[in-house]
Amino acid sequence: MKGIIFNLLEEVVTQQFGQSSWDKLLDTAQIDGAFTSLGNYPDEHLFKLVAAASVAMGHSPNEIVRWFGTKAIPLLARKYPAFFQKHQSTRTFLLTLNGIIHPEVRKLYPGADTPDFDFDTSSPDVLVMGYHSKRKLCSLAEGLIEGAAAHFGETVGIRHPLCQHRGDASCRMELSFVKSGSPGS
Amino acid sequence: MTDAALLVELEQLRKRAERERRARQEAELLAEEGMRQLYARQRQLELLHVIADAANAAASIEAAIQGTLNQICAHTGWPVGHAYLVEENSTVTLVPAALWHLDHPERFAAFRKITEATRFQRGEGLPGRVLESGRPAWIVDVTQDSNFPRARHAIEIGVRGAFGFPVLAGTTVVAVLEFFSREPAEPDEVQLNIAAQVGTQLGRIFEREQASERLLAVNNQLHQQVAVRQAAQESLRQAHEQLERRVEERTKELKSANAELNAEIAFREKAQRELEATHKRLLEASRLAGMAEVATGVLHNVGNVLNSVNVSATVVSENLKKSRACNLSRVAVLFEQHAADLSAYLTADPKGRRLPVYLGQLAKHLAGEQAEMLKELELLKKNIEHIKDIVAMQQSYARVSGATEQVNIADLIEDALRMNAGALARHSVQVIRD
Numbered sequence: 001m002k003g004i005i006f007n008l009l010e011e012v013v014t015q016q017f018g019q020s021s022w023d024k025l026l027d028t029a030q031i032d033g034a035f036t037s038l039g040n041y042p043d044e045h046l047f048k049l050v051a052a053a054s055v056a057m058g059h060s061p062n063e064i065v066r067w068f069g070t071k072a073i074p075l076l077a078r079k080y081p082a083f084f085q086k087h088q089s090t091r092t093f094l095l096t097l098n099g100i101i102h103p104e105v106r107k108l109y110p111g112a113d114t115p116d117f118d119f120d121t122s123s124p125d126v127l128v129m130g131y132h133s134k135r136k137l138c139s140l141a142e143g144l145i146e147g148a149a150a151h152f153g154e155t156v157g158i159r160h161p162l163c164q165h166r167g168d169a170s171c172r173m174e175l176s177f178v179k180s181g182s183p184g185s
Numbered sequence: 186m187t188d189a190a191l192l193v194e195l196e197q198l199r200k201r202a203e204r205e206r207r208a209r210q211e212a213e214l215l216a217e218e219g220m221r222q223l224y225a226r227q228r229q230l231e232l233l234h235v236i237a238d239a240a241n242a243a244a245s246i247e248a249a250i251q252g253t254l255n256q257i258c259a260h261t262g263w264p265v266g267h268a269y270l271v272e273e274n275s276t277v278t279l280v281p282a283a284l285w286h287l288d289h290p291e292r293f294a295a296f297r298k299i300t301e302a303t304r305f306q307r308g309e310g311l312p313g314r315v316l317e318s319g320r321p322a323w324i325v326d327v328t329q330d331s332n333f334p335r336a337r338h339a340i341e342i343g344v345r346g347a348f349g350f351p352v353l354a355g356t357t358v359v360a361v362l363e364f365f366s367r368e369p370a371e372p373d374e375v376q377l378n379i380a381a382q383v384g385t386q387l388g389r390i391f392e393r394e395q396a397s398e399r400l401l402a403v404n405n406q407l408h409q410q411v412a413v414r415q416a417a418q419e420s421l422r423q424a425h426e427q428l429e430r431r432v433e434e435r436t437k438e439l440k441s442a443n444a445e446l447n448a449e450i451a452f453r454e455k456a457q458r459e460l461e462a463t464h465k466r467l468l469e470a471s472r473l474a475g476m477a478e479v480a481t482g483v484l485h486n487v488g489n490v491l492n493s494v495n496v497s498a499t500v501v502s503e504n505l506k507k508s509r510a511c512n513l514s515r516v517a518v519l520f521e522q523h524a525a526d527l528s529a530y531l532t533a534d535p536k537g538r539r540l541p542v543y544l545g546q547l548a549k550h551l552a553g554e555q556a557e558m559l560k561e562l563e564l565l566k567k568n569i570e571h572i573k574d575i576v577a578m579q580q581s582y583a584r585v586s587g588a589t590e591q592v593n594i595a596d597l598i599e600d601a602l603r604m605n606a607g608a609l610a611r612h613s614v615q616v617i618r619d
Binding site (some may be wrong): 103109110 | 199202209210212213216219220221223228262368399
């Protein structure tokens with residue numbers, strides 16, 4: 001897992017709950033917490049931190065991860081505005097994941113093990129997205145999509161008919177977007 | 186430490202941690218930018234490397250261009266790549282090549298059809314602009330560009346962003362490669378820079394092919410020259426062989442002619458020798474005949490004169506026999522007998538007294554005899570002169586009618602010596618030969 005994820009998590013937790021909460025999570029997870037964005041760290045560290053947060057916040061790990069994704073988007077939009085500025089909608093933004101965003105991620109983080117996405121754009125109303133990752137972080141993906149929708153002033157309805165957590169080979173999400181007013185921050 | 190002091194220290198520590206966090210984030214940003222540049226540079230190098238390898242391995246310029254279209258589309262993620270070639274024997278007209286990279290051919294079918302029917306002049310459309318400037322060009326949105334004629338042919342051509350770059354052989358644009366995205370695209374200087382380098386790289390192949398064509402032409406010329414020389418050499422060899430055969434034949438002919446000539450010479454020498462021998466014999470015979478003739482003539486003429494000589498000699502001889510000169514001796518005896526009384530004898534003796542008269546008569550008679558014999562001797566002398574004239578005349582004839590021949594001087598001298606051998610021996614002359 002790339003250090004950028006841990007840094008985002010730290011930033012989200014610190015923003016929402018203060019620096020001491022992050023320190024507590026590190027202590028609970030028994031992780032020293034010296035992450036740099038370009039470094040590589042064991043996936044286990046993320047899972048331990050999520051588990052610690054789950055206990056502390058009284059939510060399931062998937063809910064924690066989803067929440068993290070939602071909150072991470074504004075930070076990413078600030079850090080990497082170019083990926084967002086070209087788009088007016090969550091749909092077109094998501095469609096650049098494979099062609100633009102992940103190649104850019106791999107530019108910054110050589111060896112980054114990004115998840116595989118595939119899209120079915122045959123319906124103008126529903127974007128069908130396939131997801132496959134050995135980390136099974138489909139909740140993070142849902143959170144990121146929700147965060148992106150908020151960024152573009154939309155609300156998103158997510159159906160998740162197939163899921164790796166339920167034994168499916170990959171996840172399948174059906175996304176429908178509705179403009180909700182002013183874009184999120 | 187008091188609580189207030191602790192709070193102050195805590196605040197200081199918090200600020201320090203915040204500074205450290207910001208410093209880390211800034212350092213991360215710097216590192217990320219470095220990584221981004223490094224990655225971009227690496228991709229550029231990989232692209233150039235791949236294109237260079239593909240270009241070097243390509244069997245033709247078309248194959249090299251096709252490989253480049255594919256590589257650049259893969260590198261940029263742009264779905265359409267196409268090439269225009271500068272028309273042969275022109276520097277102002279671009280013609281569409283059937284070289285395409287199309288991620289989804291059916292999606293860009295209309296654009297392809299329009300492109301393959303469109304030629305461009307310098308400055309016209311995206312390819313014409315690149316041809317004119319010799320530099321890469323970028324169009325953010327072809328549907329909004331005032332100089333993109335192909336967008337006017339259809340409502341939807343499926344492409345928006347575009348960039349093109351020249352393929353340069355030296356400083357001459359030989360082709361223009363163009364790429365299209367489905368969305369409007371802002372100019373990417375890095376991408377244009379790479380494109381320019383790729384254009385130069387591809388240009389090398391054109392230069393190589395042009396050099397190869399020139400080399401091939403030179404090679405063909407050399408082959409032709411070699412063929413001509415070989416033909417000339419073959420002709421020369423045949424001529425040489427023919428010459429040798431003729432020389433051989435001629436040599437045989439000459440040898441044969443030489444042998445015939447030698448035989449002829451031998452025959453002629455033999456004939457010459459025989460002729461010379463015959464000539465000598467003829468000369469000898471002639472000389473002998475001449476001598477005989479001369480002798481006969483001389484003898485005949487001299488014989489006639491000799492008769493007169495003989496007559497004169499006989500007359501003189503007879504006259505001398507009858508001469509009274511001997512009477513003088515008797516007178517002398519009388520004088521000797523009468524030496525002592527000569528005067529008395531002459532005066533007193535009868536005989537003695539007749540003696541002077543006798544002497545007078547005798548003298549007169551002897552004078553008559555002398556005159557007669559002188560006359561006869563004069564006649565004899567004339568006859569002898571006549572004989573001499575005859576011989577001289579004969580000798581002059583012999584000189585006039587004599588044959589001239591070349592002789593060996595030594596043989597001639599030997600002949601002369603031999604003829605005079607008797608005289609030489611008589612006079613005790615010793616001949617010494619060197």
